[in-house]
Amino acid sequence: MKKILLILIVLTNTVFASLKVDTSYSTLGAIVKEIGKDKVDVVVLGSSKYDPHFIVPKPSLLSKLRGADLLVINGAGLELGWLPPLIQNAHNRDIKNGAKGFLDISHSINMIDKPTSVSRAFGDVHAQGNPHYSSDPHQVIVIAKAIANKLIELDGENHTYYEKNLANFTKRWTLFLKSYDMDAKVCRGKKVVQYHELYNYFLKRYGVESVGNIEPLPGISPSSKHTLELIFKMKKNNVKTILQDVYHERKTAKFIADKVGAEVKIVPHDLGSVDKSDTLEEFYNTIKDQICQ
Ligand SMILES: [Zn+2]
Numbered sequence: 001m002k003k004i005l006l007i008l009i010v011l012t013n014t015v016f017a018s019l020k021v022d023t024s025y026s027t028l029g030a031i032v033k034e035i036g037k038d039k040v041d042v043v044v045l046g047s048s049k050y051d052p053h054f055i056v057p058k059p060s061l062l063s064k065l066r067g068a069d070l071l072v073i074n075g076a077g078l079e080l081g082w083l084p085p086l087i088q089n090a091h092n093r094d095i096k097n098g099a100k101g102f103l104d105i106s107h108s109i110n111m112i113d114k115p116t117s118v119s120r121a122f123g124d125v126h127a128q129g130n131p132h133y134s135s136d137p138h139q140v141i142v143i144a145k146a147i148a149n150k151l152i153e154l155d156g157e158n159h160t161y162y163e164k165n166l167a168n169f170t171k172r173w174t175l176f177l178k179s180y181d182m183d184a185k186v187c188r189g190k191k192v193v194q195y196h197e198l199y200n201y202f203l204k205r206y207g208v209e210s211v212g213n214i215e216p217l218p219g220i221s222p223s224s225k226h227t228l229e230l231i232f233k234m235k236k237n238n239v240k241t242i243l244q245d246v247y248h249e250r251k252t253a254k255f256i257a258d259k260v261g262a263e264v265k266i267v268p269h270d271l272g273s274v275d276k277s278d279t280l281e282e283f284y285n286t287i288k289d290q291i292c293q
Contacts, residue, residue, distance in 0.1 A: 072105065265290040
């Protein structure tokens, strides 16, 4: 009897020791795991194989949101096309915008490409600035701190656990960045064209010049007029690299590459979207290698 009771106590503790954390994307999920470790159960809502602006809002995501103690989002409009109706229909007060269990990481980030006036010059999907800040490995520490603060706020009893994990992770990541930045020196001065402006934070950090985009505006499909102008611009600037993600059509990039003698590089936009991008280190190394080699 005593044994059974003991097992029950252990089981109950194991079950209730975890905070259920939902994140919109895989990179955020991996950072939550680094800080929360055994104290969190992480669910990633949006598969990294799809366009982060337009994840399919499957009904199965509702039950995941219903059981969550914390929802961590990228913010800056990246989830606007799919997540708000899901949050609305999940009826979980704890994770609604503004609730204690809601964390918008973009509030901790220095956003770039912010529109200076109210116009659609940056397209509909980047109306609040460029939301793809996680392409820059230096943002990882900023994200980790924001997550640690939120976990401590929700689960103060375990604050030393989260603080220790944050300290260890920061130490490991700082070392990683040191050699990463050294290696990334080869990127400086390189010229590239992107399909969608997914890598602006990386390009800015490491001095890569973005000469143009296959999309005329973020979220707008390529037109033949724009494609011909881009080919002309690439020839004039001697651009030999096109950055392509896994979820947009590849025909346009191939067509342009054939015309100008450029190479199409498949670059991960989120953890797990391509081979060799399953850990944070692999993900950032592959971004660097694909863009700069
Ligand atoms: Zn975008």
